[in-house]
Amino acid sequence: MCLTVENLACERGGRLVFEAVGFSAGAGDLVAVTGRNGAGKSSLLRVIAGLVPRREGAIRLDGGDAEKRPAEHMHYCGHADALKPSLSVRENLSFWRAYYGDADRSIEDALDLFAIEHLIDLPAAYLSAGQKRRLSLCRLLVSRRPVWLLDEPTSALDTATQARLAELMGEHLAGGGLILAATHGDLGLAPSLALTIGAP
Ligand SMILES: Nc1ncnc2c1ncn2[C@@H]1O[C@H](COP(=O)(O)OP(=O)(O)OP(=O)(O)O)[C@@H](O)[C@H]1O
Known part of the structure; x- marks a missing residue:
């Protein structure tokens, strides 16, 4: 699998945010x-996820499932945790799994990996900020x-x-996955590529 981004430009609110962004990354x-x-940075991720239109440039994903659009190969975890506050932890994950498809780990295993399995029946609204973030990241695990x-x-x-x-x-x-992570800090893993948007 190979993600190629060429000469990408993005405009938000009528203002050019970045231009001439390009890179190529593989499994x-x-x-x-x-x-x-x-x-x-967030705009770049959102453009690649197909959530924000690009002003110019190209995004290609080669080597994926030909039946699916590029965005269907992607999980996007933004700043907002995208939880449904009145649904329980389990219901939030069930919703995501039904929406994203391709079941991977069980909901219980995913919660266990992020040490929030004891919160499974609690409405998401009651979670702390870090617990909400953990739940939001669990969606990476329940759908492949x-x-x-x-x-x-x-x-x-x-x-x-x-x-x-x-x-x-x-x-x-x-396992052959590919990750693009916007960050101001340390991800705990050495990146294969560092992409700086705008002036450093
Ligand atoms: N919906 C929008 N309408 C207008 N301008 C927007 C919109 N969303 C983002 N912007 C602007 O686009 C620019 C880039 O924002 P973005 O969130 O992509 O930056 P970032 O590099 O992720 O920032 P940070 O490090 O603060 O998270 C900012 O100037 C922001 O104000």
Whole structure:
């Protein structure tokens, strides 16, 4: 599998955010996307996920399932945890699994890996910020998608959970996955490619 981005430009609110962004990454690659606040890291991930239109440029995903659109090969975890507050932890994960398809780990196993299995019947609204983040990351585990687009994935996570996430990212890469992660800090894994958006 290979993700190729060529000469990408993005405009938001009528203003050019970035232009001439290009890179190529394959199975097993971790791309760390860095840049100052407002440089366009989140916008880049959202454009690749197909959530924001590009102004120009091309995005290609080769070697995937020909029956599926590129976005269907991707998990996008943004800043917002995208939880349904009135649904329980289990119901949130069941919803995501039904939506994203391609069941991978069980809901219980995913919760166990992020040490929130004891919260399974609690409404998501009652979770702490770090617990919400853990639940949001569980969706990566309950449906198998090869490309993970992660926006500041370690935010609100304690040190042990950051290490667990690094382990799970490592497993995903070792299994032929590809990860693009926007970050201001350390992901706990050495990136194969560092992509800086805007002036460093
Ligand atoms: N919906 C929108 N409408 C207008 N402008 C937007 C919109 N979303 C983002 N922007 C602008 O686009 C620019 C890039 O924002 P983006 O969130 O991609 O930056 P970032 O590099 O991820 O920043 P940070 O490090 O602070 O998270 C910012 O100037 C922001 O104000």
